[in-house]
Amino acid sequence: MYDIVKITLIAVFFTTMSAFAQSAYKNSIEMEFVLIPAGSFIMGADRNFEDALDNELPKHKVTISKPFYMGIYEVTQEQWVSIMGSNPSHFKGRNNPVETVSWNDAKKFIKKLNEKENTNKYRLPTEAEWEYAARAGSVKTYGFGDDIGEFKNYGWVKQNSKARTNIVGQKQPNPWGLYDMYGNVFEWVNDLYADNYNISQNAIDPKGAAYGNNRVFRGGSWFTLAKNARIALRSFFPSDDKRSDLGFRVVMSAE
Numbered sequence: 001m002y003d004i005v006k007i008t009l010i011a012v013f014f015t016t017m018s019a020f021a022q023s024a025y026k027n028s029i030e031m032e033f034v035l036i037p038a039g040s041f042i043m044g045a046d047r048n049f050e051d052a053l054d055n056e057l058p059k060h061k062v063t064i065s066k067p068f069y070m071g072i073y074e075v076t077q078e079q080w081v082s083i084m085g086s087n088p089s090h091f092k093g094r095n096n097p098v099e100t101v102s103w104n105d106a107k108k109f110i111k112k113l114n115e116k117e118n119t120n121k122y123r124l125p126t127e128a129e130w131e132y133a134a135r136a137g138s139v140k141t142y143g144f145g146d147d148i149g150e151f152k153n154y155g156w157v158k159q160n161s162k163a164r165t166n167i168v169g170q171k172q173p174n175p176w177g178l179y180d181m182y183g184n185v186f187e188w189v190n191d192l193y194a195d196n197y198n199i200s201q202n203a204i205d206p207k208g209a210a211y212g213n214n215r216v217f218r219g220g221s222w223f224t225l226a227k228n229a230r231i232a233l234r235s236f237f238p239s240d241d242k243r244s245d246l247g248f249r250v251v252m253s254a255e
Helices: 002-016 077-084 103-117 127-135 150-154
Strands: 024-026 031-035 040-042 060-064 068-070 186-192 214-220 232-237 246-248 250-251
Touching: 024 246, 031 127, 040 127, 060 127, 068 127, 077 103, 127 214
Parallel strands: 186 246
Antiparallel strands: 024 031, 031 068, 040 060, 068 250, 186 214, 214 232
16 A cells, blocks of 8 residues: 555656646745645654654555645744734744744634635644645655755754754755745644544545644754654644744645
């Protein structure tokens, strides 16, 4: 099954890259998006090759049934201020990611962004959408492979961040043109947290736990070691928690 999924991902990758120039979108506050195609992937960690935690297991096939636009960058402080009017971030910088924002705050931003753009298409990604976009066809520890020594080229983590956030988009993007998926700030996603994946053999557009008190965040941050910025790593906070290494990225429905 995994070989079939790998072939599917490779085909999707080349199709997507050939159409990349036609798939970008920019809104009124200069947020840039790229179209992520529908497809299937293997979600979760591979304990044979990764120092995986129990909540990253088991590996399982997930299908994202609809294409969606994903923010090329984490939401910046300038974009946040243009919608919300003030800057909550600890590490100030116009083009640094906004941080010290709760999940509730992120949802308020998105509500106001939808109102400004006269739409209802903007939202947080699901956890499955986030991992699918971060992998961009990869089944490795990171989107760029398994070599942790390459991390310095792709993300800001404890080893290279100088103990703070950095301007978005300075490192290399993943194959789908997304920057900072592996560091800078953790990113809130929409899902309620569950210790175990609620999976079936053919999970389609999973939405996370049906109930609970905690929301999932993904990716690494300026505060984490590179080994803890693996694609499969997942954690949670209550929806009102705020930290200087926690921000978010916006997606937009493609319909």
